[in-house]
Amino acid sequence: THFGFKTVDESEKAGMVHGVFSNVASKYDVMNDAMSLGIHRLWKNAMMDWLAPRNGQKLLDVAGGTGDISFRFLKRAPNAHATVFDMTQSMLDAGRTRAEAADMANHLDWVCGDAMDLPFDDNTFDVYTISFGIRNVTRPQEAINEAYRVLKPGGRLMVLEFSQIPNPAMQWAYDRYSFNIIPPMGKIIANDADSYQYLVESIRQFPDQDTFLQMIRDGGFENAKYRNLSLGIACLHSGWKI
Numbered sequence: 001t002h003f004g005f006k007t008v009d010e011s012e013k014a015g016m017v018h019g020v021f022s023n024v025a026s027k028y029d030v031m032n033d034a035m036s037l038g039i040h041r042l043w044k045n046a047m048m049d050w051l052a053p054r055n056g057q058k059l060l061d062v063a064g065g066t067g068d069i070s071f072r073f074l075k076r077a078p079n080a081h082a083t084v085f086d087m088t089q090s091m092l093d094a095g096r097t098r099a100e101a102a103d104m105a106n107h108l109d110w111v112c113g114d115a116m117d118l119p120f121d122d123n124t125f126d127v128y129t130i131s132f133g134i135r136n137v138t139r140p141q142e143a144i145n146e147a148y149r150v151l152k153p154g155g156r157l158m159v160l161e162f163s164q165i166p167n168p169a170m171q172w173a174y175d176r177y178s179f180n181i182i183p184p185m186g187k188i189i190a191n192d193a194d195s196y197q198y199l200v201e202s203i204r205q206f207p208d209q210d211t212f213l214q215m216i217r218d219g220g221f222e223n224a225k226y227r228n229l230s231l232g233i234a235c236l237h238s239g240w241k242i
């Protein structure tokens with residue numbers, strides 16, 4: 001591509017993603033705030049506004065990391081139940097410590113595994129979320145298909161992910177910010193420029209809004225829609241298992 005990035009082949013990707021998140025787990029929450037200037041919080045709240053959590057619901061929060069999405073869900077619906085699912089045990093461990101501090105541990109489970117092969121029965125969950133996770137999955141379509149399988153009929157999928165800015169001038173400015181600022185910032189805060197170089201490249205390579213919408217439809221989801229956040233820097237995709 002014109003950025004000259006190496007394409008990561010499939011067999012390398014999972015191991016590399018795992019390495020990135022093992023390295024950054026303890027700094028993950030701080031880095032998130034620093035890189036996005038705190039804006040990821042607004043996006044996650046917008047996700048909750050659209051999702052409208054309800055008591056009694058069972059949430060599966062895939063690539064849930066340190067639990068940000070599950071915590072927000074339980075704040076809005078304290079009698080819901082959330083399963084945080086992630087392939088990186090150290091992310092889950094950091095999240096579990098946070099949950100105990102916030103007195104939410106009773107409403108949470110923490111499960112380690114791969115989004116492409118969920119260890120859950122068909123028709124189990126009311127809600128499936130994946131926030132800044134699907135981009136890292138080796139074959140995203142397989143994760144979408146698994147989401148459909150484990151959701152109950154009437155259940156809902158919601159994806160929060162970086163996307164592409166439809167306005168080319170804005171996309172150019174944003175590329176300059178991400179490629180020139182983020183890896184050096186990762187070096188300073190986490191002493192790990194390479195992980196953050198991978199992250200910005202993976203953002204640029206992820207399918208745009210309409211392409212990803214079609215992937216959700218191909219997975220069987222109905223009434224699929226998206227909403228751009230911050231001009232399309234990020235995007236929410238929603239779909240229903242009817």
Ligand code: SAM
Pocket residue numbers: 017018021062063064065066067068069085086087088091113114115116130131132133136137138
């Ligand atoms: N959802 C949290 C948030 O929004 O702050 C954490 C997102 S973090 C950027 C991405 C997470 O995806 C990492 O914790 C990583 O371990 C996890 N991940 C990547 N590939 C995965 C896969 N195939 N299955 C499960 N988790 C995966």
